[in-house]
Amino acid sequence: MFKNIFLSDLTEGDAEDLIQIISPDEETKLKDDEVPEEVGLLPIRNTVLFPGVVIPITVGREKSIKLVKKAFKGDRIIGVVAQKNVDTEDPSVKDIYEVGTVAKIIKMLAQPDGNTTIIIQGKSRFKVDEMLTEDPYFKARISTLKSIFPSKKTKETKALKQSLKDSATKILRLNPEIPQEAQMALDNIHDLGFLTHFLASNLNADVSDKQKLLEINNGIERATLLLEYMLKEIQLLELKYDIQKKVHTDIDQQQRDYYLRQQIKVMQDELGFDGPDREVEELRLKGEKKQWPKEVKKHFEKELDKILRMNPQAAEYPVAMNYAELLLDLPWDECTKDDFDLNRARKILDKDHFGMEKVKERIIEYLAVLKLKQDMKGPILCLYGPPGVGKTSLGRSIAKALKRKYVRMSLGGVHDEAEIRGHRKTYVGALPGKVIQNLKKAKSSNPVFILDEIDKVNSNFRGDPASALLEVLDPEQNNSFMDNYLELEYDLSKVLFIATANSLDTIHPALRDRMEIIELTGYTLEEKTEIAKKHLIPKQKKEHGLKSGDVSFHKSAITKLIEGYTRESGVRGLERKVGSVVRHAAKSVAMEQEFEKTITGGEVVNILGAEIFDKELYQGNNVAGVVTGLAWTSVGGEILFIESSLSRGKGKLTLSGQLGDVMKESAMAAISYLKANAETYGIDYKVFDNYDLHVHVPAGAVPKDGPSAGITMLTSLASIYTQRKVKSKLAMTGEITLRGKVLPVGGIKEKILAARRAGIKELILSERNKRDILEIDEKYTKNLTVHYVTDVEQVLELALLKEKVKSPMQFTFPEKVNIAN
Template sequence: MFNQLLLSDLVQEDQEELIQMINPEEGEELKKEDLPEELAILPIRNTVLFPGVVIPITVGRQKSIKLVKKAYKGDRIIGVVAQKNVKTEDPALEDIYNIGTVAKIIKMLVLPDGNTTIIIQGKSRFEIDTVLEEEPFLTAKINLLENSFPKKSTKETKAIVQSLKDAAGKILKLNPEIPQEAQVALDNISDPGFLTHFLSSNLNAEVADKQKLLEINDGMTRATLLLEQMLKEIQLLELKHDIQKKVHTDIDAQQRDYYLRQQLKVLQDELGQDGPDQEIDQLRARGDEKKWPQEVKKHFNKELDKISRMNPASAEYPVAMNYAELLVDLPWDEFTEDNFDLKRAKKILDKDHFGMEKVKDRIIEYLAVLKLKQNMKGPILCLYGPPGVGKTSLGKSIASALNRQYVRMSLGGVHDEAEIRGHRKTYIGALPGKIIQNIKKAKSSNPVFILDEIDKVSSDFRGDPASALLEVLDPEQNSTFADNYLEVDYDLSKVLFIATANSLETIHPALRDRMEIISLSGYTQEEKTEIAKKHLVPKQKKEHGLKSTDVKFHKKALTKIIDGYTRESGVRNLERQIGSVARHVAKSIAMEEEFDKTITDKEVVEILGSERFDKELYQGNDIAGVVTGLAWTQVGGEILFIESSLSKGKGKLTLSGQLGDVMKESAMAAISYLKANADDLGLDHKVFDQYDLHVHVPAGAVPKDGPSAGITMLTSLASIYTQRKVKSKLAMTGEITLRGKVLPVGGIKEKVLAARRAGINEIILSSTNKRDIKEIDDRYVKGLTIHYVDTVDEVLNLALLKEKVKKPIKFTFTEAKEN
């Protein structure tokens, strides 16, 4: 407020001349006859001119300069109006307020920078009537507005004047920036109209608020509104004063704390204790020894500088220290040296894991490329297979073969994105993501990193971790992995990521696209026996405190455990059962009881009890409609039987055995094909209308689905309708079309192994599945006859014998009655 009092410095007038300049006698209102017929209108920004008030204005626009120069040479009378928008460069009539103040130019100064400054004094308020010209500047006819304060002073006038002066006095006391001459100026103002104009002009308010005061005709109303504005300003100044006082007190407290901390530092130095500054110096020294990127080093030193300015007693201090320690603990550009002895690596892989030739070859290939190129982005491998086949433990063997550090992160049930990407430091209890935490634990930037159970990642309102993994597992992006907590990019491109999964269907499609899928199928009985002999039995002996000479497992005993007590693709349950036998032996040794040191199949039954699983075996072909199919499950391949039966009825179809939609559709397609080709099979069409068909897949409590049972169902239906025998010890898998084509299916290796376990001699497959058989080791298909077919007719010719079953159904048909 009272900014206009600085005018004395500009015009080089002393205090008396300034008071005289703002005296209402000099600012006396003009009469209409004193005004020219055409009044030049000068738009001004950021302020409003009031009658009687003297203000300086810097004129910069060409139109305004022309106006001022012409007026200064003449009667020096102009109209001053405030702009509505200060950004408008060339204001028209609609861009200015309609009410302004007639002003007289007291003095014009041309400053050294080329700008023109004029000193003007307001005379009378006016309202624009008619615009006469817009060029070279705005010219208009105006109507003068009278001052409505009563000439004779009343009690109300005296009261409002005194209130305004008291409020102005408070503002002067609360604002030390206002010069003391302001109080002298206020004491010399006696006219209530000029007082309101003077205070309104110097009020710390927006232009729109000042314009509102100018436009009010009634003097008492204007004075009352002005008083309200001044009281608001007093409240703001008092609040500002209180805040400044409080801040000053806080600064004094900080100075006191600093003094006490300096004394504490001296005492700690005397006692030989590490203080906060010493901890920071130690971190800085460690940082100087680190081999890290220049931008990370710069960021680290910046953080230390920030910590050194903090109060050690503040809540932010330990958070900042933990962050700095994480930065210096991470292995930036620190790598373990890879071992490129490929023969040694192959020997380690063969020793630790039996089978898995495809996976081992892939690791040897990776080592070979790394050896030749000396630089290669880490591939993202995904080991896919049923539980217990050794996916996770394979990672340790790979790390050992490569001479790298080994870290493992379980993703099962992870549903918070921050587990992968970390929290932002602004959150309470913020931590880096598990990726960065494990890299820190490994103390190397090129470990073998196992992402276990990647197919079991879930998501909720806290984010989608699978999406956060996209950057981690993209070889083109993970060189600049961004952790929310870390704030600087970390290079993960040298990390060998190996993911494991039991199912590919539940993996995020974009995530799956970034990984190289390597399938680990189940083990055969022979492989399980070898794994048990070489790995599981020695391991369980060691875990149960047994010496190698305390007990031996006969091969028949291991085969008995595999066939009768486990049903899985892997060897996890097999290890548990061997552990049960080892505990029994350990108990006998501890209690000094007699026991047979050679475990045979008989001892296995005595120790483990009766067999828990019946071996899936071929059940003969004496009954029509029973066909052996092959199915894939997460625990490996299995055989299943499809049974069909006919009974006198009205052609009703019943499907049972908890069949899924795919298997139901396979049954419908098989029936449609038989109906369409009944003549070729020698079937009477009446059998479809006068006999009810029931198709059942045993083990009804187990849900079944998948596109593998098409030719099996067709063969079963063809057998029951023709009453012909199905070829003995034959199994099949494949899907059909209504045209009679046989389509390929998956899981061939697991299904072939299941057929061997069940004693099957022949298998029918689609011709397209020949490529899958070529990938299977010859020892697994030895002794099996595999027929490759393209059409359903070939399947029926191979599967159905000419011979009828012993007790065929004698079909009887009822002739349809004519209406």
């Protein structure tokens, strides 16, 4: 602002003349001058001329030079108009505004580069009425525009004028580039009209905004709009001032901090204190003593040299130091010595875990191969089974047997690939992956590494952690595992990885292919009893501060806890219930109260309340259509009943009991088979069209699905349609096909345990499930008769008796009426 009134190419005398020209007396004199009706027009760009204001203009166009020279020789009067587009070199009539300012040429100066500079003073505003000629220069007929001001000076006028002066003063203060003489010129202006023109001419605004001010006839309205523009400029200048001040302060603070740090560094060196360079040298000394690959050592030295060249206060410095410390802390070639005493390993496994003979045998075989081969390249073990059966603790026992370090990484809910591979160092807050972090924590390159809950790894937009684990668990690749943060190959082939999972269905197929699945089935009642005696009860006594003689458990109490208060494959819930009983005893000991030191089954009920679970028992065979099936659940085996009933109708089928798609398909297959073979089993085909069938599986609030109930569904339907009794204390499991074949199913051990608990005496299984029975300890199948079948005819022959139920249903069918006539 105020840039037009002070010119660098004018002499001191010229500047004084200009200040005199804009004095109030001279301004009044200008208003009385007459303006000719026809004037030559001088288009200018980048600015707008206002009445009473003096500005210099450099004339370069041929037309403009002709106009200026002719006017200077005559009355020196020209019309000055602004261009609409500043980039137009040869403007036409359409390219200039219709409203401009009549000006008088005060002085004409010849420049050394050949251009001509004129100094002009605005006199009054005009409007182009008619364009007369365009050559040799623009010439137009014009009419003068008068500014409208109040006849008397009002408070509003005074306030507006003072606001304009105050705003201009503030702009002068905020912009140090404006010379101080501008304030003197501002103080000499007393007329509101000329003040508006003077400030508008020097306003830092677009040509279009200035032209808008020039075209307004109402003086108060023009001054108000000008004030609005000036306030916006003040806001921009204040913001610019604040930014410059802040940056200047930051630079001064940095220089001050640097100077003080240099002084501190000198003093620390004199006193022998540690500084950044000394820290780096200490890392270098540790690196010389460390045993690691040559490539890693070379990379470490390179990183230290890079750190020495950094400013300790730079943001990259702590990142580089953390990275160097990680390289130093990782156990590159540091391994613990294995203890391959397999007899000792077997004793440790037997001591820590009761039962699971097959699993222990496989682990001993694995360790035996490791002892002979001295190479970890082999299948990764995956312990698969329901919760609470001891999968994770088995890994801890293996580490104890081998005398290796033990680390555990929980993969449950991991959905970011960076959790496995780490982040790039360029990211803020970057960290290595959990594999590298756990190895650093273990301080050994050959720990037993438990990958817990590998079936619960999730994938989303952050990446696929399961795919990242492929490199970790592949013996052919993990000798050169690349972590994004480490940026160096790390040998994971010495690590003994053991994964755990509750379900195989959710594991990535390629990941599952890299692991050897070892199934851990649920515990039997006898096994849970022994586990409670040997492990859970002593552990809970110790955790609750009781001595061995303070309380003891009778066998009936343990049985009551297992059957009445827990329903699970593992022993985690059993341990919580044992803890509840032990806490009750601990309270009595602490309060010195009398209590029964031997806990019996009845005492358990007094402490814990009524039993939570009821045993599912065989319910008899007096009603047709009720058959006992066997099912596998995540907490062990269960028996289930399938009930069928018929009612008069039109052959409608209803399935209830929260059945899944597979069980619904089993019911449909059973009905289709019976319809196709109705005559074989003595079923009147009319019953399918005249009676509605309802198949229900009790416990409707519990979702049920799976192929295990195929032959159970068929037997139930055959029983209801033939009204024949089902053999007592018989249970079955197996899948059927439309051809009547019986297919094998899984979870046989759990299902057999469930049958024993329910008092079942006979089982019907697929012939191909015989191999599962052979792998089960004989004590579990004792007193059980197992029938192996290949088709449903054998099933129905074994399951259905010739005897009818006590009140057999009498099937009746409506006679067909001949309506042809």
